[in-house]
Amino acid sequence: MDHPVVSMENIYYAYERNPVLNDVIFEIPRGAFMGIVGPNGGGKTTLIKLILGLLKPDNGEIRLFGQPIGKFKDWSKIGFVSQKANTFNKGFPATVFEVVSMGLTAKIGYFKFFTSNHKKKVLETIDQVGMGAYAYKNIGSLSGGQQQRVFIARALVSDPELLILDEPTVGVDQENVQKFYNLLHQLNKKYKITLLLITHDTAAMTIHATGIVGLNKEIYFQGTPDEYNALTNDKLSQLYGHPVHIATHGHS
DSSP states (O other): OOOOSEEEEEEEEEETTEEEEEEEEEEEOTTOEEEEEOOTTSSHHHHHHHHTTSSOOSEEEEEETTEEGGGOOOGGGEEEEOSOTTTOOTTOOOBHHHHHHGGGHHHHOTTSOOOHHHHHHHHHHHHHTTOGGGTTSBGGGSOHHHHHHHHHHHHHTTOOSEEEEESTTTTOOHHHHHHHHHHHHHHHHTSOOEEEEEOSOHHHHHHHOSEEEEEESEEEEEEOHHHHHTOOHHHHHHHHTSOOOOOOOOOO
């Protein structure tokens, strides 16, 4: 049986008795490109922390690759990319190769020797995200879009089956945003990596994602991009908690 990569059943979570997630039910099929959209404060980042095991739900069950999260051990199956491009310390003295190498730590351990095969894997992954020419450049000298490709490589180097990205295009210029989504599309289609992306860029999600979840403490929508595009202004206003009007976006 091919279990969902992530399954959440009746998830409830509160900070100091203030509900952040209430009766959340959804799953991510293997091979999906799932986008989570919704307002700030709607629980999107909390949901990611629950999936990563950084928080425990007050109620409900989370399963990863068919296993209850409390019994799940193979965390190298999950890669994570956070909002780095606009906060990264440009003075950090590390090359692209060194940053991506950090992603192998979970697999080989902190005190294991770095072999020629490990080096080959790092260089192949850097090349996979289109940064091969920058392998020995200092990461602080790169643009925000280039840095995000490096952070994706760091997450990919351990061969994850699920890649989670939390608003990764913050601080990235528009030209590189399009290249970034093209890279994600390639990772999903060519390399069969399941993707979960938190974003405010709903226009991009309706082009690239296979499914969209609308979250504002509760799930207000779950379906295909076409179904999301068909939502009325009233439905979108319920999701975002304020009046919303649909705008037309053009993408090349």
